[in-house]
Amino acid sequence: MSVVPFVNAVLQVRDLSVTLGDGPKIVGDISFSVFPGEILGVVGESGSGKTSIATALLGDARAGAVIACGSVFVDGRDILALDEAERHTMRGSVVSHVAQDPALALNPMRRIGSLLEEVLRVHLPALGKAGRQARIAEAAADVGLPATSEFLRRFPHQLSGGQQQRVLLALAVLLRPQLIVLDEPTTALDVTTQARVLATLRDLCRDRGIGAVYVSHDLAVVRELVDRVVVLYAGHIVESGSRDHLFESPAHPYTRGLLDAVPDISGRHAVRPIGGHAPALQDRPEGCAFAPRCSLRSASCAVRPPLREFGERRLVACHHPVRGKREDVPATFRAPAFAEQRALAVLGGVSASYGANQVLFDVDLSLPKGYCTALVGESGSGKTTFSRALVGAVEDVEGTFEYDGRLVPLSGNRDIDLRRRIQYIFQNPFRALNPRQTVGQILRTAALHFFPIRSADADREVAAVLERVALAPELAPRYPRDLSGGERQRVAIARALICKPELLICDEITSALDVSVQAAIIDLLRQLQREFGLTILFVTHDLGVVRAVADCVAVLQHGRIVEHGPVDRLLDQPEHSYTRALVADSPRLRETVA
């Protein structure tokens, strides 16, 4: 570690540790710095400690956690060594924070104008009313919000998600701080809104010379936005370096694995999962935390590798750093023979509404048998309603549904065989499994419901289906709470598979999962589709995932399908203006090959 401080750095973190009470370290030995106008990306999967670092930069730790040691120099002053009052003065004025979910981070009881006023009153009590208004107007203009009194009198729920996030940004830049810490500020936003907010942020940092720490799990966003990247794994920095270096030739096996795992919109690359899952806080291994999942591990990995210089201004914590450029593995390309395809399900003129609110307008879609069709749209476009209508779970729906050459009712009243043949997998695996049943019971219940088999046969079925989703048979007597998110989603998939379905409806099934786990689920779906000829409707908002998983794509906007076609054609030469905007606004991991 270099002890000589960078004189002009706005942020300098040295040996920061945050622990859980006196217990295990949430993050440890964190050191990095940020220069004026520079955006630093802090990347990690859930549980890697990125949010703890973000709040520690403002001298705060969540309830139960303690900043154990280290220093955080912001603008030359160690925020951890200050007393409470001085720290309060620095927060907001020298270093500010933008939280993850704008809908939760704005007080529902307060008008946004009053929130802005409050910050000025607290930090600049000498400023008069006119001065405050001028500052608010300036900050609003910076983030692209109107500063009209009508707008400032609104409550957060009267704003769109993008506006809410802009209000949080305005609060953060109001006092012209030196440093902004952003904790996944765009995860809750649609891609188009996200692209605009990111552009605003980039301009702010460049023009004002504000340093920024951008915490995220989304590598594509980080690549589009930041100048340098710090990669976290299990609470420690495993690699840091400039963006180009890190994305082109990552040295740590975890960084490489992570990049291989991200599905990307720009081309069809094989998505390769990292085996296993990140260790929980209390059972992080003694040595290199990544070693259990690493293909390069050796005996030396039992000792924690220090963060060492590796090439020019790069640091890697690994005993076996990888040299050289990262090569994409091209996907095994599967030319969809659309000429001979046969539709398994044909939907005609589907309209659905909730009360007076119509969400689907005359949607026509056919799902080719044995292929995966992706249904893409932003939140509120009606994609979940459409997929729920397929299983008969929407009451107020009209249209025709031809399944396997047979006309079936759209709204409920289906026989048991049809219900078995169409299976639905839910978005959130944490809520889709009965917490009071073991994995085995969950699967048996489904099997016994649809097939007249004996209990012993059901147990055999359970063992077989667990193997198909690559789960150990020992998991059968465990409860869902004992499983990781990826394992739970596999159980949910197994519950659908045990019914021997023909059509699988996957409603954003990877959006609650980490990238490396998401890749494994995508892999599994592709494999199941190949081996069993499953037809899949994959609902998502992530075009990268679409590229990795789908054969055909239908784009849904405001309850209407605006474009439909094979995945490569649609993503490479989108025709509809909405699709074009979606493709253009999606962050990319790789340069587009024209």
Next chain:
Amino acid sequence: MATIYSEQTPRAVSPSQTDDTVAHNAGAPGSEGFALPSWLPWLGGRVLSGLATAFVISVLVFAATQALPSDPARVILGPDATEDSIRVLQQQLGLDQPILVQYGRWAARAMTGEFGVSLDSNVPAGQIVADRFGNSAALMAIVLVLAVPIAFLGGVALAIRRDSRIDSWTMNAVILFKALPGFVLAIGLILLFSTTVFPILPAVSLIDPAISPFLQPLYLVLPALTLILTVAPFLLRLVRSAMIETLEADYVAAARLRGIPERRVVWGHAVPNALVPVIQGIALTSRMLLGGGLIVEVVFSYPGIGNALNAAIELRDVPVIQVITLTMAVGVVFINLLADVATVLVTPKLRTSSRPRLRAGTRAKLKLKAGGV
């Protein structure tokens, strides 16, 4: 606490409005101060449903008293009366009429404030209840005025010092008081303050009906103290848990990270958000006091509505029973209405919505949160 409440329809901001267009057409109800509030139709509906509830209650009260097999004529004339005289009285009272006609007459008279004459004292039943109700309302007012601020400040203070020694001690004491039935507490207080230990307060509330009970405070102390000790712990726990929940909310963390001083964070950001459960909790307490004051009134012989009801039931004084139960029931409906209106007024999201809705099960959830009543 926005989780308890929801709008009936999904968010009005439809996806067709992009980031920028929303700015010009999303609701601007806040800007026109003098325009009719958008929740007014909701209030109208709520009042109508309150009236409907009152009607149903009146049917039930009537059915439960007048139409039951026990014959008021027999009760009035006593066991020695002849069949003929009973029949005559039945005719006079209209008891030989079809039940619907009886209800119609009773309801029509009740609308004009005429509830019949007490069978016991020949005083109009409405008159008795008005006096007694005034006494009970006075007691209730004192209890609420003292218990609510104590519980509110205490709950906020404990939520801030969560898991400290003071917090855990107070919570233990609170559980102790909750475990004691009201009458045990009342008797305990009498033993302590009215008998040998500190003979300073009257054990019986001999309130002079001619003077306002507020002018005879000595008689109010023990009943009020008992009720405060039963009610305040419940409210305290409610405020504490509501405050703990809001203090952990993202927007409170965000305010702290903006450098807002802690005092301002608590009173300006957290407390307003904890108000909704507290309002519903106060309503729950008021409803409890309306009926639950009975035991305390009996123990202290406090001349309130509960005591009157108790006496009327003992004497089978049907008109008085009817008017008291009806008053109590309508009171409960009114308290609920008041609480829901207050909830809508303090919650911007509901205030600006045209169809605010209280989700089912909220009250049950509240009770659960405060560990039962």
